[in-house]
Amino acid sequence: MLQAVGLSCRRGERRLFSDLNVKVEPGTLLAVVGENGSGKTSLLRIFSSLLPPEEGSVLWDGQDIHQLKELYAGQLTYLGHLNGIKDDLTPLENLMSATSLAGEPCSNNGAKEALEAIGLKRPIHHLPSKVLSQGQKRRVTLARLWLSTRPLWLLDEPFTSLDAASTSVVTQRLLAHVQRGGLAVLVTHQEVALPAERLQHLRLAG
Amino acid sequence: MNRSSMWEAVSGIIKRDLLLAMRRRSDAAMSVFFLVIVASLFPLGVGPEPAVLRTIGPGVLWVAALLACLLSLSRVFTADYVDGALEQMVLVPQPLAVLVAGKVFAHWLISGLPVVLLSPLLGLQFGLDGDPLGVLALSLLLGTPTLSMIGAIGAALVLGVRGSGLLVALLVLPLYVPVLIFGAGAVTGSMAGVGGEANLSLLGASLVLSLFLAPWATAAAIRIALE
Numbered sequence: 001m002l003q004a005v006g007l008s009c010r011r012g013e014r015r016l017f018s019d020l021n022v023k024v025e026p027g028t029l030l031a032v033v034g035e036n037g038s039g040k041t042s043l044l045r046i047f048s049s050l051l052p053p054e055e056g057s058v059l060w061d062g063q064d065i066h067q068l069k070e071l072y073a074g075q076l077t078y079l080g081h082l083n084g085i086k087d088d089l090t091p092l093e094n095l096m097s098a099t100s101l102a103g104e105p106c107s108n109n110g111a112k113e114a115l116e117a118i119g120l121k122r123p124i125h126h127l128p129s130k131v132l133s134q135g136q137k138r139r140v141t142l143a144r145l146w147l148s149t150r151p152l153w154l155l156d157e158p159f160t161s162l163d164a165a166s167t168s169v170v171t172q173r174l175l176a177h178v179q180r181g182g183l184a185v186l187v188t189h190q191e192v193a194l195p196a197e198r199l200q201h202l203r204l205a206g
Numbered sequence: 207m208n209r210s211s212m213w214e215a216v217s218g219i220i221k222r223d224l225l226l227a228m229r230r231r232s233d234a235a236m237s238v239f240f241l242v243i244v245a246s247l248f249p250l251g252v253g254p255e256p257a258v259l260r261t262i263g264p265g266v267l268w269v270a271a272l273l274a275c276l277l278s279l280s281r282v283f284t285a286d287y288v289d290g291a292l293e294q295m296v297l298v299p300q301p302l303a304v305l306v307a308g309k310v311f312a313h314w315l316i317s318g319l320p321v322v323l324l325s326p327l328l329g330l331q332f333g334l335d336g337d338p339l340g341v342l343a344l345s346l347l348l349g350t351p352t353l354s355m356i357g358a359i360g361a362a363l364v365l366g367v368r369g370s371g372l373l374v375a376l377l378v379l380p381l382y383v384p385v386l387i388f389g390a391g392a393v394t395g396s397m398a399g400v401g402g403e404a405n406l407s408l409l410g411a412s413l414v415l416s417l418f419l420a421p422w423a424t425a426a427a428i429r430i431a432l433e
Contacts, residue, residue, distance in 0.1 A: 048297055049297070050293060050296060050297065050432055050433070051433050052433070070298075070299045070300065070301065071299070073297050073298055073299045074299035076297065078293070078294075078297050080290050080293050081290075082288075082289055082290025082293065083289065083290060084289055084290035084291040084293070084294050085289065086222075086226060086285075086289065086291070088226055088229035088230060089222075089225065089226065089229070093222075093225065097218060097219075097221075097222040098294060100214060100215065100218035101215055101218055101219060101222075101294060101295065101298055101305075102294065102297075102298055103211050103214075103215060103298055103299050103300065105214060105218070128229075
């Protein structure tokens with residue numbers, strides 16, 4: 001279970017949010033919505049432990065994530081709004097180096113299946129990533145979700161530049177994740193087509 | 207956290223960086239060519255007097271190696287910072303300092319090792335021969351990893367800063383001074399017949415110290431840059 005207790009965040013002079021309390025139970029997805037600049041990404045970065053909160057704390061199964069450190073990193077898959085894709089590597093190499101770095105190395109075939117699951121066909125696997133479109137690059141990043149066995153997923157606007165078909169494929173993958181008892185926090189401007197009992201919204205006022 | 211998964215993550219990062227360097231050979235070649243050109247300019251400018259060249263040789267070669275290292279420093283973390291790969295590096299179940307050490311090692315293989323291998327050839331231009339040539343290569347073998355380690359701290363500190371190339375030079379060059387003195391001193395000592403062992407030992411000690419401390423300092427700087 002992921003829990004935020006009395007979180008507040010300030011970027012420069014601006015206070016983005018204060019005294020924020022939220023709880024994400026296993027098997028549910030938290031969709032963080034709000035205007036541009038309302039602090040959605042900052043909240044996600046606080047959840048990921050990249051950004052220390054100004055006040056309050058984030059608890060994973062009752063323990064502060066800044067005390068758990070690497071143990072917490074072993075529970076989580078974080079995909080930020082940057083893709084982390086190297087233009088000079090192929091999608092296959094990008095995916096395999098990302099998973100081996102994350103400590104979940106996958107086989108060549110496993111990576112190919114994940115790329116196909118998100119709709120990137122085999123001929124594309126061996127092209128340099130710089131020739132891919134923005135949406136295709138996004139899909140290379142998101143293919144990690146098919147290889148991740150981590151319970152907590154933190155995704156920053158995963159649907160950006162995806163077409164309708166890929167959006168629904170990713171949504172299906174999210175549904176499968178929460179049905180297996182996983183947790184997810186999603187920053188998004190789009191409706192997430194999940195059953196209401198699995199979905200929780202958090203609106204940041206900005 | 208077990209040891210094999212740590213090794214896997216580190217070797218993965220080294221392999222990825224080497225693969226990237228292979229795909230962009232021109233980047234890696236640039237600092238090596240810079241070294242060759244700078245080292246070749248001095249005999250042309252100072253004149254072909256063998257005694258003068260032998261005197262300035264060790265110092266010139268070491269300064270050229272140091273500047274070549276500086277030139278490639280900005281590449282260590284900047285690309286990863288811009289495309290988001292650095293965030294992923296921070297959020298892995300391994301200590302960041304260990305991954306940083308892997309990245310710096312890859313950087314040294316790409317830009318430091320060629321300098322070491324080329325140095326005897328460049329030394330010949332300055333009339334060095336025999337023992338001093340060997341000591342030159344050995345001093346660079348011990349010294350260039352130290353330069354990469356110290357440089358990584360500077361490169362991480364200036365992440366996201368405008369005009370970072372010049373800033374990193376200002377930050378790092380003063381810290382390079384001891385390495386330069388020991389390195390050039392080792393070669394000069396061996397030319398004078400007193401042997402370079404003392405200076406080489408000091409270079410070795412600097413290497414051990416920087417291996418021990420620099421990855422932690424770099425990791426802390428990266429975390430601050432990503433906040």
